[in-house]
Amino acid sequence: MQGVPAPSRDTYASVKKTLEDKAAPYAAKDPDIFLQGSYSNDTNVSRDSDVDVVAMIATTFAHDAPSLATEQYQAFEKAYAGSASYSYAQYKKDVLAWLTSKYGTGVRPGKKAIYIPAGTNRRECDVLPAIQYRYYYRFTNILDQHYASGICFYLQDGTQIVNYPKQHSANCTTKHQDTNSWFKPTVRIYKNMRNYMIERKMFAEGVAPSYFIEGMLYNVPNDKFGTSYEDTFVATFNFLSSADRSSFKCANGIHMLLGTSPVTWRSEHCTAYLEALKSLWQKGMA
Template identity: 50%
Template structure:
């Protein structure tokens, strides 16, 4: 047996848009208020995650928001020779207003507006759902630069992302702009099939959890997008059924150690990074998805 096209069509649909948009706009207005402690600094507020990339499903209610400070940045100089690392250090001084300060100010602003609905989580500041407001996660971040060259401030090259720190001090560096742009390019290159197929995988994941075939947390949405992102464009066929079969068969035969995250800055499957998927969890998802397809 196989999952019928009609079910895949249902799973391909995008989740809530209006309520999520209203939630985002409300929180963005709060973060952008003229009386915040950071109002005079340079920063931007933007969406990331499934809603921001149009791959959200009905069971995904969280709105993921980033407020990123542009006035300072963290860096990775590991690819530079020693003399270029020294040139960088000579050209830059330590920031006086740091990520720690910025996150504390953002937390104070959100707590002042939403009161006890706000919780300073391990990674993101969580705002509970209330009335028409959806649950939201706000990440207070600073810029992040991975340098490829630094000869001077006028002769340098780097990939720019964002970074933040968990409550235990772990640095999390990611590249949401590249992620979003690459998803759009992939979607266009697959005759607009990529994003519906990503939603199908996410809904399948939800069904697997409901049926007790997969534990919650094994296959986060971000990594499912990454898994599908590596599938060649010519595997996306004329129907969802054909595309699923082509994609899964290709993934099962491929060398998954070479798979990249959608941002193309990290390998998708890597053991020692806080922003990558564990190979055994990917295998569990694939095994469960194949079993669900056969049992349908």
């Protein structure tokens, strides 16, 4: 099974140090730099080549406060009126300029993240500039408020994307512990089978992202994991095939797994992946 290799650790260390440099134009915003994705969750396989790094600032944040009760939202507006002066667009522009100055013209913005090419002792890396997102449960005043803290970024067309990578990672770790260390190896099995099928054109790249595979398996009862890899695959797959997957939550515990929003898995893609797995298992991986 795959673990976090040294080049990935070195890549993260290098990029983190660069992003946290006090000479950066956004340094006063005190960015929180952390890993997300397969390397963060220790579910990477050999085909996972790049390292995903989040650079989040909390001094600017987005929120769902309008969904609070009227009096709570009014209190929120009063407390934070005119507080945001540094926009997400400016922050992303500053991060891009800083990374380009440090890693060269190969650095380029993508649909979501900023790409850093591989270098000496460094893998390819994607840096996602993000602001904090607050999913509110209660707001009385600044000293009495309760919310789930996530990240928020915007696509080039203005589409807002909200996610909760720290909750996702923590919940996957808990699931791993609760399954006697079977969860993460099982995720790798499902990912390796996906990669095998993509290479043989059984379905297209992008149908079954790693994030959603982790989320899907997060919903499988703990007693379906264990004994052997073969038994675990059969038990987890049989559960997934017969379960009401419309009730599944993402591993972050907040979003639904299946849906039509930018942060959910299309139901037909999940079904296509499971059907391809069944076909592959029946034929044998030959």
